[in-house]
Amino acid sequence: MTTTSTSSKAKKSDSIIAKIKPSKKNKAQEISGAEMVIKALIEQGVDTIFGYPGGAVLPIYDALFQQDKIKHVLVRQEGGALHAAEGYARSTGKVGCAIVTSGPGATNAVTGLADAMLDSIPLVCITGQVPTFLIGTDAFQEADTVGITRPCTKHNFLIKDPNKLSSAIHESFHIARSGRPGPVVIDIPKDVQFAQGKYINAEKAEMHSHYQPDISPDSDLIESAVELMAGAKRPIFHIGGGVINSGEVASTALYELVQKTGFPITSTLMGLGAYPASDKQWLGMLGMHGTYEANWAMHDCDVMICIGARFDDRVTGRTDKFSPNSKIIHVDIDASSINKNITVDIPIVADSKHAIKAMLDIWNKKGYKADHLALDNWWQQIDIWRAKNCLAYKKDNKIIKPQYALERLRHFMQQDKRECYITTEVGQHQMWAAQFLSFDKPKRWLTSGGLGTMGYGLPAAIGAQMAHPDALVIDVAGEASIQMNIQELATAIQYRLPVKVFIMNNQWMGMVRQWQELLHGERYSETYSEALPDFVKLVEAYGGVGLRAQTVDELDDVIQKMMSNDKLTVVDVMVAQTENCFPMIPSGKAHNEMILSPEAEAFDKTLV
């Protein structure tokens, strides 16, 4: 009896040990939620993360401190972190990454998320959250982050179980970069960051298995599209940011297709750089402040090949008068973009690069030739429009015209051997930059197109400079926009980023002033800044270099000094105060109703 009892006891204790031992081993494999976050980010290839610490993300910052694979960039406001991540993503093609705390941290991030949503920028934003047991109690720095960010993200997660955390992070990256890219938020309560759990590798991660967007085009539709192209008399390519998102392969294939067909090409604001602006088939940007030739060609064309653009209202003008006599081929990776604003004839849901390559294949295989006679006539017509010289402006010998400032900037940019990245804020300076600076490569032009976020440019420049330390990164800004995120000058100083800020200072919120002049009876309601900082002294206070140009004679010298400087430099260019941005399609007019600068004085300002 005794022996049996002892043996059974021994067995029991053995079994207990046996049970404990493997579980101890398991425990050893378990890591904290915060460590999982870092491990998953590293596995996803993140090398730079933009953020701002706070109570609800302390454990993650602690884990960040104990590693050296990810570089953290400390911004001065969470909004800056999101725009910097956008700049990083837009200039590299990778997923941008940001981390902010709960409550105000998350709400400050909302603008950046909405911006990335509208411009299809892949972002992953980690937000801290109050511990799970405090959610819903109006705890300190609690906000319903998933509720607030739901409509301005592609997807968002609230993670309550540490064992699901690593999968969710892997899935976030998958969602952010697949299909039409966009921002994803992962909200992680503080107790989940502390809790132990099992890390799951990217390959083994549990995902919404169905989310594999279809990216290859329907071959029948491509064939009918190419057939339509071959028969076109007055064709035009109209491309957008989707071509840039699709990668450099798309731009290369597009160049080949445009060259082969001999068709003219225009692009949206977001698509600038996808096709080289130095090429003679390039008509310039279209839309509200697009060129005369691009807009008229869009209006009069008979076949429009739209790739990776979404017919935004700033592009179409009045939709019922948009390109009235054309057959439209629309390639977009997002099915809901097709037939949303403009009804099209051949809808193709596909990734741009696949669609362009397929078009090129069919064009070559079937030995199509463009109708050269018709095309010659079309180009003659386009040359008549071009001869209008729609970007002309009245030059001045003393006062710096904003257009002139950008022409000189372009001149010195073209002489510079470095890769050049341009970011902008939002307003007149943004439109002038789009018109006067020329981009020959994709991913060199970073601007807030869809949301029109003032304050985007400086943090985006910081993000781009982090990704390309040796490149020349210039934020073309206005004096009003730059003040919306001017605190990020300190970030540029902290990381020794030689970002250049080219402020075109007219002391007005220029674009709003222009609308008030032309469309609201010259009633300038609250658009003049009576108090402005001395930008030169301001940047010096931050520890950077400040320069000012007040006359035409000073301008070249100042730009050269800015370019040769290896420090953060802010240039305050005092430009003509009441210059308007032309050409312009007044809101709600058609492409052929645009007004040019000489006609502007004759513009009936009583039509308000």
Add this chain to the structure above:
Amino acid sequence: MSDIKIKRRKKSKSVYAPTPKLSKEEIHTLAILVNNEPGVLARVIGLFSGRGYNIESLTVAEINNIEHLSRITIVCSGTPEVIEQIKLQLDRLIPVLEVSDLTIECEHVERELALIKVVCTGDKRIEALRCADIFRARVVDSTLESFVFEITGTTDKVDAFINLMSPLGLVDVSRTGIAAISRGKKAIGSF
């Protein structure tokens, strides 16, 4: 007076575009298969409110508790272009597995259940019971002064029954909204 005149002239000559003309509105029944995860209903409803679409009726319940799938039946109204956008926008949501427009894709059956409380005595009580019998409504609760009827049928039938009950002492109505399924072999979702 002169102020008013100026305002009128301005309005007629505005440079801003007139609102585009819209085509005729239709009513469609959509069946949506989704992953049953937190927030999925908020995503669907938020899409409708955020983009200004109309929901006439919405019904949701889990239909597969192993794979955690829910089926949402939405009756929505809008122009054909808007309905098309609704479907494409729904399809864009990550937890949405399938969107099926029962109104155009196939013939389908629609049913709604309602619980209807009627408070009455005397002749009205007898009349209420007789009407319930005609409509094949069942009595699921009864006191000396009240009935609760359960009725299942198309929206029209339920509406008709409710109208009939209203002079007989109707005090409370609870309706489930429409549940719909296609006729024949075709199915959405897999079990």
